[in-house]
Amino acid sequence: MQQNNGLDKSQIISFAVLCLVLFGFMFYFQNKQQKEEQVKAGQTKTEQVKNAVKPTQATNINPNVTPNAIKVSNLSNKELNLEFSSLGGQISKVELLKYKAYDRKTDKADLSLNLITKNNSNYGFQFKDKTGKTINTKDLVFSPSVSGNTVTMTANYNEAVIQFIYTLKDEYTVDFKVRSQGLAKVTSDTKADFIWDYRVRNLEKGRAQEQSHSEFSYAFNNYKDYDYDGRTTMEEPDETLNWVGVKQQFFSSVIEAKNGFTKSTGNQEAFEEGEYLKKLDYAGQVQMTGNELNQDFNWYFLPLDLKLLKTYDKNFDDILPLGWSFIGWMNRGFFMPMYNLIASWGITAGWVIFLMTIIVKLILSPIMYKQHKLSAMMKVIRPEIDEANAKFKDADPMKKQQATMEIYRKAGVNQMAGCLPALVQIPIFYALFRFFPNFIDLRGQGFWFAKDLTAYDDLIKLPMKVPFLGDHLSIFAIACTIVILIYTVMTSGNMQQPQQEGMPNMKVLMYIFPITFLFFLNTSASGLSWYYFVSNAINILIIFVIKYIILDEKKIHAQIQANKEKxxxxxxxxxxxxxxxxxxxxxxxxxxxxxxx
Structure with a gap:
């Protein structure tokens, strides 16, 4: 490897590692969005797709059913307001009473938050009768009966009776029992297909962000294992799923089967615009005992609050996408408890994030001190490195490298130490990238010109959509980009231009790199941009303190000379x-x- 004249090896390694990871993040999420757009572009604009965006009314689902024949029953508690339709015996409306949905017209979260309404959820059990005709309970008309907190739906089919019994329990749980009598005379099937078609409603401000967080989620292996799928076809032919759900950014609709779902498959389709973000279609099988459909289920309509999810002891807490392994542990064990502790002091969310940033910086300050001390040491020995480069300019590159390493060794400089700050900050960056858009306590919390710290701020409107930027400019993202540029100028001041042909100009690359943050942060959670603005502003302050107060280049030079004698x-x-x-x-x-x- 050839030595780049005037360029610290540790700086090259640190920059390369951080660049690869951060560009990787940006490429992944931008590529993810591009793939979804390609899928949308390739979809034919048929009437069926148009109807998917604007769901058909109940009168069109079954032409034999008149509007007057459809009856609606209601149940409610402090958390949920539910409606049940006699057509299909389904839950036709789910309103979460403690939350509000975002209204684009008013730019406020002032709408009723309905996970299910206007037929965006359609489910039922499908089997064949003895003549081979397919029967789906979605097409049957049920007779409702309400008693206390229980709604019983009863339907008749060729002398067979099918009952759906819904019982609203505490908080966000609905007990769902399916009972049949005389079905054995109608069908020879031993299994029924559970079909669930769900269209995710746009509830949050950041459409692209919410759409990317909308996905299938499911548990299996007796609730021990969890998986999800946000882009591809769901295929689980060999696993018995304990529950399957449709996850949104902050909420989830989940159905649990006491005896499990088998032969599970699912399809996804993203909508470019309109009231709905995605269409997710699920199909799985449930057992029929003696040709009768007698199974127990539970419906859950959940806000993705970690404390609440853990109380169910059904692996629901994994629905919250806080990152795997160490990343998830950082969010669950460090960032969330720290936020909750500071917020308990009565401080607004923006200033809580400010204090969190300071605490993280204090924890990382010893590492930053070592980094800047190493930079100062490299600056002191640079004349010797330049001399070695000049001496071995026309010699074997290997000799030049050996000479450079010998200078490092005698001076007591560990080139690899420069990688440590970058390596430490990588998991922190990714943990916070997961934390800010998924932490429900931040949802709806405003700060300055950002009305919701889990979504972008869009005070500056653009007259048209700009690729990778959208139709707005985020002030927090711009401020963060400017501060990162200032920090880059301060830390790259000692870099020299490459003297060998073909070597990249690292200064130019380092100045371009912060600009890419604007494209990345412009549609991200404003809380993330605010955190990194504060973080880099503190970095600049720390550089001044370390460079002009703590570190003394004369003392460092003396220390290096002493090291050479040892x-x-x-x-x-x-x-x-x-x-x-x-x-x-x-x-x-x-x-x-x-x-x-």
Whole structure:
């Protein structure tokens, strides 16, 4: 490897690692959005798709049913307001009473929050009668009966009786029992298909963000394992699912089967615009005992509040996409408790994030100190590195590298130490990327010109949609980009232009890199932009303190000179690198000798 004149090796490694990861994040989410757009573009604009965006009214679902024949029953508690339709015996409306939905007309969260309404959810059990005709309970007309907190729906089909019994329990749970009598005379099937078609309603401000968080979620292996699918076809032919749900950004509709769903499949389709974000169609099988359909289920209509989800002990807390493994642990065990603790002091959400940023910076300050000390040490020994580069300019690149490493070794500089700050900040960045748009306590919390810290701020409207930016400019995203640029200028001031042909101009790359943050943050949660604005502003302050108050270049120079006088023992990494270089050098000499012969 050739040494880039005037460029610290540690800075190259740190920058490369951070760039690869952050660009990877940006590419992943932008590519995800592009794939969804390609799928939408490839879909034919048939009447069926148009009807999917604007669901048909109940009178068109079954032409034999008149509007007067459809009856609606109601149940409610402090959390839910439910309606049940006699057509199909289904839950036809679910309103969460403690939450509101975003209204684009008023730019406020002032609408009733309905997970289910206007036929966006349609479910039923499907089987065949003995003549081979397909029967679906969605097409049957049930007779409702209300008693206390229970609605019983009863339908008759060829002398068979099918009952759906709904009981509204505490909070967000609806007990759902299916009972049949005489069905064995009608069908020979031993299994029934559970068909659930669901259209996700747009409830939040950030459509693209909410759409990307809308997906299938399900548990299996006796609630021990969890999986999800947000883009592809769902295929689980071999697993018995304990429950299956449609997750949105902050809410989820879930159905649990006491005996499980088998042969599960699902399809997804994104909508470019309109009231709905996605169409998710699910099909799974449930057992019929003695050709009778007698199964127990539970419906859950949940806000994705971690504390609430854990109380069910059914792996619901995994629905909340806080990240896997260590990332998820950071959010659950560190960021959420820290936010809740600070918020309990009565501080508004924006200032809670401000204090969180300061706490994180204090924790990372020893690492930052080492980073800036290393940078100062590299600045002091740069003349020696430049001298070595000039001395071995026309020599074997391997000799130049060996000379450079020897300077590092004598000065007591560990080049790999520059990677540590970047490596530490990678999981923090990703954890916060998951935290801000998924933490329900931040939903609807405004700060300055951001009306909701889980969505973008759009005070600056654009006259048209700009690729990757949208139809607005986020002030928080702009402010964050400017601060990152200032920080980059301050930290890259010692970089020299590359003197060898073909070497990239790292200064230019480092200045371009912050600009990409504007495209990334412009449609992201404003809480994330605010956090990184504060974080980088603190970085700038820390640089001033460390550079002009704590670190003394004269003392560092004296320390390096003292290090040179001390006998140095090779570390394992340095020894391995030296041996590899010597081996490569010997091989090169052997090749040259063979050429001469």
């Amino acid at each position: 006998p140095k023992s090779e570390g394992k990494f340095q020894k391995r690198m030296r041996e590899m270089m010597e081996k490569a050098q010997d091989q090169q000499k052997a090749v040259e000798q063979k050429k001469k012969k």
